Amino acid sequence: MLGYQRGDSAATTALIRQVSPLLLRFFTSQTGSRAEAEDLLQDTWLQIHKARHTHRPGEPLLPWIYAIARHVRVDGYRRSSRIRSREQTMNPLPEPSAGVAPTPVLDFDTLVAVLPASQREVVSMLKVSGMSLEEVARATASSVGSVKLKAHRAYEKLRSVLRSRDDVV
Amino acid sequence: MSCDDLDRLRAESPLSGSSDWPEEARRHLESCARCARLQALLDGPSPVDFPESLQSRIEAAILPALRPVSPLPGVWRVAAALLLGAILVIAAANWRLGVEGWDARSGVQFAVDFSLLGISGVALSNLLAQQMMPGSRYRAAVWVWLAAPLVALLAAVASLYGDQFKPDYVAWALNCLKIGTACAACSAPLFWLALRRGFSLHPIAQGAAAGLLAGLVGVTVLEIYCPYLDRFHIFVSHIGAAVIAALAGAAFGWIKNKT
Numbered sequence: 001m002l003g004y005q006r007g008d009s010a011a012t013t014a015l016i017r018q019v020s021p022l023l024l025r026f027f028t029s030q031t032g033s034r035a036e037a038e039d040l041l042q043d044t045w046l047q048i049h050k051a052r053h054t055h056r057p058g059e060p061l062l063p064w065i066y067a068i069a070r071h072v073r074v075d076g077y078r079r080s081s082r083i084r085s086r087e088q089t090m091n092p093l094p095e096p097s098a099g100v101a102p103t104p105v106l107d108f109d110t111l112v113a114v115l116p117a118s119q120r121e122v123v124s125m126l127k128v129s130g131m132s133l134e135e136v137a138r139a140t141a142s143s144v145g146s147v148k149l150k151a152h153r154a155y156e157k158l159r160s161v162l163r164s165r166d167d168v169v
Numbered sequence: 170m171s172c173d174d175l176d177r178l179r180a181e182s183p184l185s186g187s188s189d190w191p192e193e194a195r196r197h198l199e200s201c202a203r204c205a206r207l208q209a210l211l212d213g214p215s216p217v218d219f220p221e222s223l224q225s226r227i228e229a230a231i232l233p234a235l236r237p238v239s240p241l242p243g244v245w246r247v248a249a250a251l252l253l254g255a256i257l258v259i260a261a262a263n264w265r266l267g268v269e270g271w272d273a274r275s276g277v278q279f280a281v282d283f284s285l286l287g288i289s290g291v292a293l294s295n296l297l298a299q300q301m302m303p304g305s306r307y308r309a310a311v312w313v314w315l316a317a318p319l320v321a322l323l324a325a326v327a328s329l330y331g332d333q334f335k336p337d338y339v340a341w342a343l344n345c346l347k348i349g350t351a352c353a354a355c356s357a358p359l360f361w362l363a364l365r366r367g368f369s370l371h372p373i374a375q376g377a378a379a380g381l382l383a384g385l386v387g388v389t390v391l392e393i394y395c396p397y398l399d400r401f402h403i404f405v406s407h408i409g410a411a412v413i414a415a416l417a418g419a420a421f422g423w424i425k426n427k428t
Contacts, residue, residue, distance in 0.1 A: 007237035016227050021219040028217055038223060045227045051368035053238040054302050063304030071303070071370050111210050127211050138304045141370070152180035155207070159172060162203050 001061050005052055016045065022129050023069055029109050029124045030073055030117070036080075044072045062131055063138035070121065070139060106165070112154075114161050119154035122147055170197045175204050179211070247298035247363055248291070254359035255290060255386045259393070262352050266394040273396035278329050285325055286389050289318035293382040297360075300375055301367025311374035315381055315415060322388070322408055330400040341397050342406045348394070349387035349410025356386040357418075372422035380418020384411030 003011020023044060027037035047068050055064050108127070112120050118140075125136045137144045170193045178194055190198075198205045241247070274282070296314050299305040308314075335341060360379050369375050387410040395407070 005238050005240055007235050009232050009235055012232065012235060013228060016231070017224060020224065020227065021217060024219055024223075025217045041223070042227060042230065045231060049231050049234070051303065053366060054241055054368040056241050056243065056302050059302065059305070064302065065304070067304035067370060068368070106210065108210055123211075137307050141307055143307055148180045152176055155176035155179050155211075156173070158207055158211075159176065159203060162207055166203065 001055055002057060005055070019065060020045075023065070025128045026066070026069065026121075026124050027073065029112055029128060030121060032109065032113055036076075040069075040073055040076050043076065044069045047072055060135055060138070062129065063135045066125060066129070066131070066135075066139035067141070111158055111161065115154050115157060119150050119157070122150045123154045126151060170194055172197075172201060172204050175201075179208075241301055241366060244295060244298040247301065248294040250363040251294040251297065251360055251382065252290060254356060254363065255294075255382070255389075258352055258356040258359070258386050259389050262348075262355075262390040263393045266348065266390070268393050269396040270391070271393045273398060274392075278398075281325050281329060282322075282392050283389075285318070285321050286385055286392065289321070290382065290385055290389075293318070293378055293385070297364060297375065297378055297382065300369075300371075300378075301364060303368050303370050311371065311378060315374075315377055318381065318385065319408065319411065322411075323404065326400050326403045326408070330398050330403060332401070333397070333399040335397065335399070338399075338402065341395075342402060345391050345395050345397075345402070345406035346410055346413075349384070349391050349407060350413055352387040352390045353380070353383040353410060353414035353417075356383045357414075369422070369425070372426045373419050374422070376422025376425070377415045377419035380421070381411060381415040383418065384414030387411060387414060 001015065004015050020041060024037055024041050027040045027044075028034060031037050031040070044065075048065065051068060055061065112123055115123065122136055122140065125131045125139060126133075131139070133144045133147050136147045140147065175194055175197055178190060182189075198208060271279070293314065296308070296311075299308075357379070360383060364375075364379060367375075388407050391407045391410065395402075
């Protein structure tokens with residue numbers, strides 16, 4: 001990060017290469033759409049670039065990056081909600097097929113998709129990005145206790161999802 | 170150990186894998202298929218492929234505009250700059266207006282009022298300096314930072330001051346409100362100078378906090394200047410100036426957020 005602030009292009013390239021896959025994974029689990037996640041990733045880097053002087057040396061880097069990423073995601077969500085509210089569906093939606101839809105293969109993204117956004121982002125930061133409770137608390141501007149509570153509720157909910165899937169199967 | 174206990178363990182120690190867990194947790198994982206499945210899904214989120222073209226696009230957007238930047242100064246340097254600005258405005262305003270209020274107060278009133286104003290000023294300056302960096306350490310919700318100084322001041326004034334009716338109450342009230350808001354308005358540009366390089370994730374809350382700090386400058390000037398020690402006068406005209414400044418700061422943050 002110091003190299004990035006000094007204008008060192010090799011350090012900047014290394015930082016982008018190191019952080020971007022984590023951010024892309026985070027955005028993919030948050031939005032469920034790869035294309036949207038790539039757009040958000042690029043927007044995030046533009047914001048990080050604009051705000052690169054705001055990282056104080058000695059402070060942890062991931063909470064700083066994720067706080068900006070979270071800000072970009074919320075902004076993106078508001079923007080897309082505004083656009084969706086003005087859109088009109090021109091063609092009627094196709095009828096759903098009569099057969100039983102196959103149950104999607106369960107992976108991390110489909111599992112966390114059922115969680116509310118605040119719990120989903122906490123679980124993603126903890127499990128995808130490997131951040132500590134303190135780092136997640138900093139990134140989400142909340143207390144460590146609140147992060148623990150959200151994580152605990154998320155795990156309870158995920159267990160109940162697995163139970164209902166097992167019941168269906 | 171129950172499934173719920175295991176959820177609690179996961180939440181308490183998110184970084185440790187199931188291999189680091191206590192014996193009874195591992196026994197539960199072996200006996201409970203659902204918990205084991207959940208743990209496997211949480212332990213191994215599949216890595217995402219990161220295409221070289223995306224890396225190139227990001228580099229193309231950033232590297233041409235890459236210039237050296239100086240990082241933000243430390244929290245205490247920014248906080249000291251804010252406090253220096255506040256002291257300058259207070260000194261200049263009271264040099265012009267006088268110090269009758271200082272002389273009129275008893276020792277206890279003086280000590281409590283100025284201690285509260287000092288502590289609130291230092292705490293708010295520190296909060297604002299910290300919040301310039303996204304992802305800074307969380308202390309408490311911003312509304313707590315905003316409400317605490319005002320509630321403490323209101324409680325102190327209610328308990329330390331009595332009722333002193335004056336026939337020209339309204340004229341005194343308007344005069345003090347005018348002076349308080351004018352001092353807040355004078356300190357606002359100085360605070361903006363100190364805070365302008367920050368990246369504001371919550372512009373409304375941060376605007377309100379900066380406005381409140383400017384408002385506390387106005388309150389301090391009035392506490393030194395105004396000899397009218399009626400509690401309702403202090404509520405409305407002194408502390409009221411701080412509330413107006415905080416609302417103006419929040420409005421400024423809202424406009425900044427919209428644009």
